[in-house]
Amino acid sequence: MADSHQQHTLVGHLAELRICLIRSLIAIFLVGLVCFAYSEFIFDIIRTPITKYLPNQGLIFTAPMDKFMAHIKIAVFGGIILSSPVWFYNLWRFISPGLYEHERKYAIGFIGSAVLLFSGGVLICYNLILPVTFEYLMNFGGSVDKPMITIDQYLSFFMTMILVFGISFELPLVLVVLGMMGVVSQQFLKDKRRYAVVLLSVFSALITPSPDAMSMLLLLVPMVLLYEVAVILVGFFEKKSTNV
Numbered sequence: 636m637a638d639s640h641q642q643h644t645l646v647g648h649l650a651e652l653r654i655c656l657i658r659s660l661i662a663i664f665l666v667g668l669v670c671f672a673y674s675e676f677i678f679d680i681i682r683t684p685i686t687k688y689l690p691n692q693g694l695i696f697t698a699p700m701d702k703f704m705a706h707i708k709i710a711v712f713g714g715i716i717l718s719s720p721v722w723f724y725n726l727w728r729f730i731s732p733g734l735y736e737h738e739r740k741y742a743i744g745f746i747g748s749a750v751l752l753f754s755g756g757v758l759i760c761y762n763l764i765l766p767v768t769f770e771y772l773m774n775f776g777g778s779v780d781k782p783m784i785t786i787d788q789y790l791s792f793f794m795t796m797i798l799v800f801g802i803s804f805e806l807p808l809v810l811v812v813l814g815m816m817g818v819v820s821q822q823f824l825k826d827k828r829r830y831a832v833v834l835l836s837v838f839s840a841l842i843t844p845s846p847d848a849m850s851m852l853l854l855l856v857p858m859v860l861l862y863e864v865a866v867i868l869v870g871f872f873e874k875k876s877t878n879v
Contacts, residue, residue: 655725662721667714674706677713681793684765685784688773694786705786712794716757723749730812748808752861756804760797763853768844792844799842806858807865814869821870831862
């Protein structure tokens with residue numbers, strides 16, 4: 636009977652995951668359609684960090700379909716970014732059954748925090764990391780050689796950086812949810828602080844494409860601060876759980 640119950644529970648979780656994924660994909664698709672209509676405007680924003688380093692202030696393409704496919708990618712990318720409240724909501728729906736009843740009321744806080752953190756990571760990457768990175772990479776080795784960067788290469792680099800930074804900034808929220816589930820505690824996070832800083836340093840060094848210390852610090856400092864915020868919040872929810 637126990638095995639049957641566990642199997643039934645697993646099937647239920649997988650069914651819920653399927654529903655959440657479908658809803659998220661529909662939201663990305665619908666928002667992506669709107670983004671496709673404004674893809675030229677979005678492309679101008681995406682191109683801005685590197686424009687001044689390009690000979691004719693434009694990227695190049697080497698195949699007839701390259702530019703069209705670039706606008707498709709931009710639409711999907713815009714759909715992912717702008718529909719984030721929807722897929723964060725569905726993520727909460729999926730993980731909330733693992734929480735206590737009194738913890739499920741934090742849905743609005745979870746979704747709002749997730750969107751703000753994700754947006755913060757995206758904005759820091761766009762406004763700080765990418766300009767510093769291109770300043771270093773485009774001027775490395777002198778000014779004799781001129782960049783001939785394809786649309787496909789640039790979009791792959793840009794989108795990867797933006798999404799990785801956005802997701803990376805979800806660290807405190809992940810730790811808080813793990814704390815609410817009883818997987819980690821405030822004391823555990825305090826005890827492992829040194830290891831966390833080392834791991835975040837390695838992560839920052841690997842994820843930032845330019846090898847200068849400034850790019851690494853621009854990611855590492857907010858990540859460490861977010862870790863400390865997570866330590867405080869995990870302790871707060873521990874006390875709330877104890878008092879209930």
